[in-house]
Amino acid sequence: MTDAAFPDGAEGAAPRTTSSLLTQDTRTKKRNAAEARFRAYGIAAIAVGLVFLAVLVSSIIFKGVGAFQQTFITLNVELLEEKLDKSGTRDIEAIKKVTTFGYNPLIDAALAQAIADTGIENPFSKGKDLRKMISSGAAADLRDHVIENPDEIGKTVSFRLLASSRVDGYLKGRVTRESLARDKNLTPEHLDIVDALAGAGVVTKAFNTDFITGADASESRPEQAGIGVSMLGSFYMMLVVLACALPIGVAASIYLEEFAPQNWFTDLIEVNISNLAAVPSIVFGILGLAVFIQFAHLPQSAPLVGGLVLTLMTLPTIIISTRASLKSVPPSIREAALGIGASKMQTVFHHVLPLAMPGILTGTIIGLAQALGETAPLLLIGMVGYIASNYPDGVIEGFMSPNSAMPAQIYEWAKRADPAYYERAWGGIIILLVFLMTMNIIAIILRRRFERRW
Amino acid sequence: MNDMTKIEGAIEMNDMKISAKGVQVYYGDTHAIKDVSVEIEDKTVTAFIGPSGCGKSTFLRCLNRMNDTIDICRVEGDILLDGEDIYDKRVDPVQLRAKVGMVFQKPNPFPKSIYDNIAYGPRIHGLAKNKADLDDIVEKSLRRGAIWDEVKDRLHAPGTGLSGGQQQRLCIARAVATEPEVLLMDEPCSALDPIATAQVEELIDELRQSYSVVIVTHSMQQAARVSQKTAFFHLGNLVEYDDTTKIFTNPEDPRTESYITGRIG
Numbered sequence: 001m002t003d004a005a006f007p008d009g010a011e012g013a014a015p016r017t018t019s020s021l022l023t024q025d026t027r028t029k030k031r032n033a034a035e036a037r038f039r040a041y042g043i044a045a046i047a048v049g050l051v052f053l054a055v056l057v058s059s060i061i062f063k064g065v066g067a068f069q070q071t072f073i074t075l076n077v078e079l080l081e082e083k084l085d086k087s088g089t090r091d092i093e094a095i096k097k098v099t100t101f102g103y104n105p106l107i108d109a110a111l112a113q114a115i116a117d118t119g120i121e122n123p124f125s126k127g128k129d130l131r132k133m134i135s136s137g138a139a140a141d142l143r144d145h146v147i148e149n150p151d152e153i154g155k156t157v158s159f160r161l162l163a164s165s166r167v168d169g170y171l172k173g174r175v176t177r178e179s180l181a182r183d184k185n186l187t188p189e190h191l192d193i194v195d196a197l198a199g200a201g202v203v204t205k206a207f208n209t210d211f212i213t214g215a216d217a218s219e220s221r222p223e224q225a226g227i228g229v230s231m232l233g234s235f236y237m238m239l240v241v242l243a244c245a246l247p248i249g250v251a252a253s254i255y256l257e258e259f260a261p262q263n264w265f266t267d268l269i270e271v272n273i274s275n276l277a278a279v280p281s282i283v284f285g286i287l288g289l290a291v292f293i294q295f296a297h298l299p300q301s302a303p304l305v306g307g308l309v310l311t312l313m314t315l316p317t318i319i320i321s322t323r324a325s326l327k328s329v330p331p332s333i334r335e336a337a338l339g340i341g342a343s344k345m346q347t348v349f350h351h352v353l354p355l356a357m358p359g360i361l362t363g364t365i366i367g368l369a370q371a372l373g374e375t376a377p378l379l380l381i382g383m384v385g386y387i388a389s390n391y392p393d394g395v396i397e398g399f400m401s402p403n404s405a406m407p408a409q410i411y412e413w414a415k416r417a418d419p420a421y422y423e424r425a426w427g428g429i430i431i432l433l434v435f436l437m438t439m440n441i442i443a444i445i446l447r448r449r450f451e452r453r454w
Numbered sequence: 455m456n457d458m459t460k461i462e463g464a465i466e467m468n469d470m471k472i473s474a475k476g477v478q479v480y481y482g483d484t485h486a487i488k489d490v491s492v493e494i495e496d497k498t499v500t501a502f503i504g505p506s507g508c509g510k511s512t513f514l515r516c517l518n519r520m521n522d523t524i525d526i527c528r529v530e531g532d533i534l535l536d537g538e539d540i541y542d543k544r545v546d547p548v549q550l551r552a553k554v555g556m557v558f559q560k561p562n563p564f565p566k567s568i569y570d571n572i573a574y575g576p577r578i579h580g581l582a583k584n585k586a587d588l589d590d591i592v593e594k595s596l597r598r599g600a601i602w603d604e605v606k607d608r609l610h611a612p613g614t615g616l617s618g619g620q621q622q623r624l625c626i627a628r629a630v631a632t633e634p635e636v637l638l639m640d641e642p643c644s645a646l647d648p649i650a651t652a653q654v655e656e657l658i659d660e661l662r663q664s665y666s667v668v669i670v671t672h673s674m675q676q677a678a679r680v681s682q683k684t685a686f687f688h689l690g691n692l693v694e695y696d697d698t699t700k701i702f703t704n705p706e707d708p709r710t711e712s713y714i715t716g717r718i719g
Binding site (some may be wrong): 350 | 478492504518520523550551552553555556557558561562564565574575578579625628629631
């Protein structure tokens with residue numbers, strides 16, 4: 001066309017030769033290529049993230065799911081009257097005088113009987129050697145049962161006793177005959193017996209409710225350890241955090257956002273709150289140690305103190321998210337309320353706060369979830385270690401008596417030597433993740449429910 | 455034009471409602487309103503016109519101390535409502551705003567039911583003794599807002615679900631519900647279509663029977679249609695303030711003439 005118009009090329013400017021829409025000029029091609037590259041980067045980034053997530057989740061589940069299964073040995077134990085109640089009066093005080101040592105021979109006999117029933121030879125002459133197959137906590141379980149049911153003395157009762165962690169590990173593939181060469185706790189002969197008993201249905205695997213509801217156990221009894229008591233510790237801490245951080249955080253943000261004048265002082269406070277959100281949590285831990293325990297003399301290792309420390313840590317998160325959601329309420333709503341003569345406080349509480357509620361709730365729950373997973377500050381106030389072996393009595397004890405928390409319990413298990421604890425640490429992580437996921441789902445549901453349009 | 459003359463005759467009898475003398479407004483270092491003095495009459499519609507940024511909205515917001523909510527805003531001079539200085543230290547702006555209601559540019563109903571939108575003001579000011587009383591106030595206000603017939607069957611539906619024009623009339627009804635003496639309107643029709651605008655203008659004319667109405671508008675036709683008095687603002691100054699007929703037919707200041715004929719603005 002151009003050629004036709006200017007046949008001798010007299011026009012000074014270079015004619016646009018590629019003016020057809022059907023072909024792309026170089027500039028467009030370059031732009032499109034850049035866009036395609038950028039999309040590829042984005043997809044690659046997401047893919048890498050997803051792969052890591054999949055690896056993480058599958059490894060957690062793969063390693064932790066074993067903790068939810070436990071090996072039990074079902075034995076018919078003869079509760080001999082001459083061992084447990086010499087007087088024959090069924091006097092509960094007399095029965096209580098028999099310690100767990102008195103029950104061990106009964107278990108030994110029952111186990112020997114079970115082995116004899118399967119028809120294989122028992123290579124152990126001493127009951128003590130045989131008993132290594134059974135958890136050292138089994139005798140205590142037996143004793144508790146007898147004290148509760150004294151009339152069963154003299155009868156033969158079927159008990160499902162915990163197998164020792166080595167036997168449990170053998171059935172889960174963690175312990176092998178080779179590895180036992182370096183382990184004085186169990187011998188390959190024991191494993192032969194386990195094989196035979198498993199064949200006879202005496203040794204079985206079952207769902208481990210004690211892992212979810214039970215208390216932590218000593219280093220030598222990993223098969224008995226559960227996360228239940230530390231779960232309760234976490235629960236009480238969350239109550240403290242909720243009761244302290246929500247009102248303080250929301251009140252502070254309302255004041256800063258709606259009432260405070262804009263000057264250098266409030267600017268300073270604002271900067272400091274943002275900075276506090278980035279302070280390492282262990283700093284809050286040492287602050288809690290100094291203020292709550294050494295200065296205020298609150299009890300050590302108590303969920304109350306843990307909750308207060310986590311409150312300090314959660315406050316900036318709650319304040320920042322609350323302020324953001326207050327800011328997102330359109331100013332026209334405030335003007336509308338002020339314009340018909342509502343006071344500042346009526347405006348805030350009748351109109352602004354209800355609209356900001358979904359954001360505040362979401363921020364609070366995310367803050368709580370963060371606090372629930374926090375370990376470092378708990379190290380410093382003594383909530384890590386073998387602390388609580390029993391459930392606290394009542395609510396006040398729950399706040400004041402030494403306890404642990406779920407992440408601290410996981411940390412404690414992870415650093416114990418016995419490989420059986422390693423499995424329990426992963427199992428604990430599964431439970432913790434279930435809690436965090438539940439909280440996040442609640443946050444999403446609340447946001448959906450309370451969300452209003454304007 | 456004959457109509458206008460008649461209305462003009464009626465104005466003569468009205469009392470002064472608001473009297474502003476030497477009002478200066480500063481936003482930080484910006485001098486937004488420069489020495490404005492205006493007398494606003496009772497039972498009259500007064501229009502503020504002028505190009506964008508000339509300070510007419512700012513001045514309007516001084517009349518019920520809405521500018522108090524802006525930290526950097528400073529107001530000097532006297533504004534008297536029925537002879538009382540509204541910037542006196544003893545005046546609670548909340549009480550003032552109950553007397554001087556306001557309708558905003560963008561319809562801003564509360565995200566509550568239509569009923570609650572209207573009832574909120576009477577509730578916080580304790581205007582209703584009981585539920586039946588409140589029901590009466592809501593009905594009366596909605597009727598005054600010329601929206602009763604459209605919403606009477608769905609009083610408990612959300613106010614935000616109405617159309618733009620209905621929302622604005624709802625906001626006017628809400629402002630009326632607290633029994634104000636003066637009604638300030640900040641470009642109430644700028645977000646509305648011509649039909650809704652006509653409805654709101656009709657409403658403004660009715661409201662004139664009971665209130666002093668001050669309306670800020672960008673539309674000179676609207677000012678000519680609804681108002682009896684017009685004030686022309688330019689660059690923070692009050693250039694001219696007179697009867698609407700006079701402003702639109704025979705303005706004294708050349709700037710006013712340029713503006714209403716479309717040469718500046």
